[in-house]
Amino acid sequence: MTITTIDGHRPPRQGRAVTRGRVVRALGEGTFVRLLALTVGLSAALPLGYLVLRAWELGWTQRWEIITDPRTRAVLFDTLTLATAVTVTAVAISLPLAWLTTRTDLPGRRIWVVLTALPLAIPTYVGAFAMIGALGPRGIVQGWLEPLGVDRLPSIYGFGGAFVVLTLFTYPYVLLTVRAGYRRLDPSLEEASRTLGSGSFSTFVRVVVPQLRPSIAAGALLVALYVLSDFGAVSMLRYDTLTRALYVQYRGGLNRNTAAVLGLVLVVLTIAVLAAEQRFRGRESIHRLHGSGARSAMETQLGRWRWLALTGCTLLVLLALVVPMAVIGYWLWRGARVGEPLLPAWDLVANSLAASALGAGLTVVCAWPVAMLTVRSPGRFSRLIERLSWSGYALPGIVVALALVFFGAQRVPWAYQTMGMLVFAYMVLFLPQAIGAIRTSLLQITPSIEEASHLLGSGPIGTFRRIVLPLTRSGVIAGAALVFLTCMKELPATLLLAPTEFGTLATRVWTASNEAFLARAAAPALALVLLSSLPMIVLVLREADRREAQPTGSPRQVQTSNAGSATDDELTLTR
């Protein structure tokens, strides 16, 4: 059921129409969306093209040697192990946490809803640094344990540290998608299961989890591919992944060609992960059940178990939020003693906000046609475009940055190292985050509403403006907030592609800490975390409020829910 067939009933008016919709009508909406999506997909694939180009400069034998080198195989295995472990653990943390914060009487639920999402605002390079300070062999925690005779803690370096840090600072991707998934569940199915005699655990496993699969898959994919491309945590915690090996080639040997071959190995790995996700996701239930979903689920009374739940939440927030913030606070204090300013330079704040806001804007706009395509005309072409759109996200930032340096400086020198270029880089890097969010909202609109609009005489642009856009507002906002937060943290592309002398909070944290001026890194690091938290807090709170304000299954609600449910400001990142 696509718009093209609908459009086919309304032959395009030729010649005299001087409306904005002329091009759209002339092409037919389907073709227009296809063209836009193709352009976005090709833009996102630029890093891929660059890698192929650089890898091509080596001979077949050299390429083959790198790929079959036992060390490459070992690193590949280590990378897979880390990605799997982090992803599985993130899901294991997020499933109960999402349930606790949406379906139970957990004390202080509103606060937990916010706090458990916030670790996402902490860049892994800051998080890793904090963890080493706190949990290192002779770190702060060891100091506490010293009276108990603990001389040194087991090493945080290697797999353990990388695993802990990456899990703590990426699990909210799964938490957010699963929480949104919970909100869309139809509670009557659970109730039916309970009525038919299933216990709450078996209801959870047999009824809830299968319905949450697309949400779990969407979040897990973001986590897995994040792990593949992360450099900050694995380098500081000294765990060998493909991305680290690739950086070693770039930094030490300056060998772009070897790095490119490793990059292509990473691409193959990404394709495998995407395929695995596709399998796990299963068949997507499109369009929401009419009405019934608007009912709130019953709250589970935790009773005595709430103490266990509270302990778990506290422990998590302590590790993922309090520890890194405390370490930043300690830097700040150290700096204040030697007279470092407590506030970051305002131009850095302004630059960060401006670049991230523009990045979020462009990313959302570019995500539209791709999301539209994958929802309305699924098929081989739309799958190809969707996969291409992931390539920037799954590759290390340095690869994306160098690719855009190469294409930018050689082909569009007038745009090179401008704000536009930087924002474009952000789009290539974070496109999937926005596509996922918009896609979920689109899935919830029944095409019949749009058909009705068409039949009533609205053109494709009018329908988009009056029907589609308002109904997907929540997805757009959620996607934009997530991309904004990620842009704030972004480092490699900003260092290489921003206009010269255009510093951001992230680059300031990096330059200062890299040269051992930790105290000077504290103020911008704190500002970075606080500012990127803000949209997240607002969004998460709005979600929670909306939920609580919902009346339970009144007939009026049922009637309007088809439209109303989709305008809820929820964090819908599900693909």
Added chain:
Amino acid sequence: MNTRSRVLAIALGLSLVAAACGSDADTGSSTDTSADTSTPSTDATEGTDAPAEMGTVTVYSGRGEDLVGPLMDLFEEETGIDTEVRYGDSAEMLLLIQEEGDNSPADVYYSQGAGFLGELAATGGLTPLPAEILDQVPAGLRSPGDDWVGLSGRARTAVYNTDELTEADLPDSILDFTDPQWAGRIGYAPTNASFQDHVTAIRALEGEDAARAWLEGLVANGAVPYENNTAILEAVAAGEVSVGLVNHYYLYRFLAEDPDFPVANKFFPNGDAGALVNIAGAGVLATTDQSEGAQALMAFLLSPIAQEYFAAETFEIPVVAGVEPDAELPSIDSLTLPEFDLNQLLDLQGTVDLLTEVGAL
């Protein structure tokens, strides 16, 4: 709703333009490169409506803003030449220049180490410097091809935890850290450019076999790899390891923030492979259209005021004769290896291969 639709239309239009740029780049043929290169140069000549004679000098700096930012400001103030600096990692700035090719906006490349400058010079990326700049720097601290110079010296040292050790406990040769008494107690940074330059030097000084044996000994001794010098200093202070192989000046920054920082430097005696002096240096890019301003910057960085800045503010060793280093630091003559010069630091790839073979990377 009208405004909203307009915003949307504009946004969509912008995305089209942006995306079109992208796909242009994807499909454009290599022949337009030559046409494109003319654009920046004409821009530069048209840009003379500003009162200043010279355009802006663009520096790609592998050295941080905290280290050299004040110097760059001072240069602008003193000469009136506009200067723009992009700060980043030395290796990444070099990659940036290489990927930019003929269209690089950079005029000066300022690197943390000699190895990267050598690499850029080897691919013809740098242009020769005039004698009045070259002559100020001792021969061992500048390029044999006369296209880059060292601007400040950094000695390789061993830092040690002063709660655990005194200087007398440390060996007088860096090669003796393979002794079992140091098992698990040494920190090093195998991915760090300064360490890699040092290994290259040891290969040149002691021979490939000795260098390999030393590295294998370190690895077998359980030497602990860290990401960079800062991490090593923190680890030594925390007692994670007792000794770390680093550049000398990081310590003084920690001491400036915390006078009780329990770490000290051990300088190896002249003649030992441990007593390498590497440089931070710079060269002018072959593609520059601002060679006059770029050379003025180079000359400024060698002037007494800049050299004294290095001694006093970054705790580095001045390279120009007559400027004394900080009282705590040895002078450059007492450290430089007599028959060794930095031009032998070129074989970075060989070092990375060696480090990979012994399992350090």
